Amino acid sequence: AQSVTQPDIHITVSEGASLELRCNYSYGATPYLFWYVQSPGQGLQLLLKYFSGDTLVQGIKGFEAEFKRSQSSFNLRKPSVHWSDAAEYFCAVSDSGYSTLTFGKGTMLLVSP
Amino acid sequence: EAGVAQSPRYKIIEKRQSVAFWCNPISGHATLYWYQQILGQGPKLLIQFQNNGVVDDSQLPKDRFSAERLKGVDSTLKIQPAKLEDSAVYLCASSLDMRDEQYFGPGTRLTVT
Secondary structure (H helix, E strand, O other): OOEEEOOOOEEEEEOOOOEEEOOEEEOOOOOEEEEEEEOOOOOEEEEEEEOOOOOEEEOHHHOEEEEEHHHOEEEEEEOOOOHHHOEEEEEEEEOEOOEOOEEOOOEEEEEEO | OOOOEEEOOEEEEOOOOOEEEEEEOOOOOOEEEEEEEOOOOOOEEEEEEEOOEEEEOOOOOOOOEEEEOOOOOOEEEEEOOOOHHHOEEEEEEEEOOOOOOOEEOOOEEEEEO
């Protein structure tokens, strides 16, 4: 069965600093990988996805993620964090595109002034 | 384009009572999902509909949870009787078809006392 581990429950970053959120997955074949963001009282919004091809994928709001098969990782990065990025971030894996998503437990991002 | 609508946004009930949640997906979306998100965890799929048929309900606790999508549009999720451990946010999502991007509603926060 597929699974996702997000080792950091909370992360605090200063505004303007760089950000990296970690995600490790467990899946036998090539997975479909996703990052979602959830702001308070809001549903999940898709930031970016990896299906195949270039292992560095660009998303919305200036986010990017890199798929590393050898490390079973799909870490999310942003070069300069804005206060509006404070939210909870979820990594997800699927074996069939957008369907059948398995989510990690999430990482809460706090942005300090 | 209107997003996924859910109501109510908040609900507080006592254990052993029943409760129902309503979801109106994006117009034209054939696939509808219900997720349960317990505090501190990622969303977990409860049930997936394709039009008015069930595709996957393997993680739905069928002794107390039920869901329907009678006309292939709106959907209701019911819990009867509720337990303390059912306290969670219930998210509805829809997609154009089964392998398309899922769009999430804002969720219904259920508190069982």
